Amino acid sequence: MVESELKKILAAINARDEKTFSARVDLKTLSDIAYDEATDVLAKNCEHFHELYPKDLFFKFGSRILRIYNEKFRGVHLGLIRKVIAAYFDGSFHDAQNFSKTPIKFLAAELDKLLKTLHAEFGDEKISGDKATLEVKMVGDNSSYGRMIDTLNFVLEFDRRGDEWRLFKIKNVEELVPPILDIAERYWPASWDLGIKL
Numbered sequence: 118m119v120e121s122e123l124k125k126i127l128a129a130i131n132a133r134d135e136k137t138f139s140a141r142v143d144l145k146t147l148s149d150i151a152y153d154e155a156t157d158v159l160a161k162n163c164e165h166f167h168e169l170y171p172k173d174l175f176f177k178f179g180s181r182i183l184r185i186y187n188e189k190f191r192g193v194h195l196g197l198i199r200k201v202i203a204a205y206f207d208g209s210f211h212d213a214q215n216f217s218k219t220p221i222k223f224l225a226a227e228l229d230k231l232l233k234t235l236h237a238e239f240g241d242e243k244i245s246g247d248k249a250t251l252e253v254k255m256v257g258d259n260s261s262y263g264r265m266i267d268t269l270n271f272v273l274e275f276d277r278r279g280d281e282w283r284l285f286k287i288k289n290v291e292e293l294v295p296p297i298l299d300i301a302e303r304y305w306p307a308s309w310d311l312g313i314k315l
């Protein structure tokens with residue numbers, strides 16, 4: 118049941134159909150919860166991540182500073198995410214330049230490239246009252262972007278609103294943070310023309 122809803126969401130993403138996407142995804146709730154849960158994971162594992170990525174200053178000063186930083190810039194970070202998604206849906210990313218000149222469009226263009234390399238494989242679906250979960254494996258193709266992503270396993274949570282289901286949460290953020298962080302550390306910013314000195 119929710120698998121068919123997710124297929125509609127994925128089709129809307131691929132078609133850049135923002136109206137259908139917004140009707141089926143509570144993006145604000147999803148991104149707010151994911152941001153806060155990801156901050157918790159990063160802070161709790163700050164020392165470990167500093168050992169893995171010693172050049173990343175984000176982990177250098179410890180979990181307390183990391184939490185303060187993410188809380189201070191929470192609105193900026195979430196706003197950036199939503200602006201990038203909006204630029205993807207409205208197609209303005211097509212005239213993106215480099216990161217320093219058109220950062221939102223540049224990131225939306227990167228998102229477009231990534232999405233084109235992925236396909237979904239659906240797993241277990243569980244429904245309990247007005248809540249449902251669905252396991253989804255996102256698998257990259259053999260392109261450079263597809264190999265970068267490789268495989269990411271999501272557990273998505275939906276809630277019933279009338280006769281429809283709406284996606285509102287990623288349930289396994291703790292499991293997803295390490296592989297996504299590793300992708301970011303390996304490929305960003307070395308593979309992008311950021312136009313700045315690091």
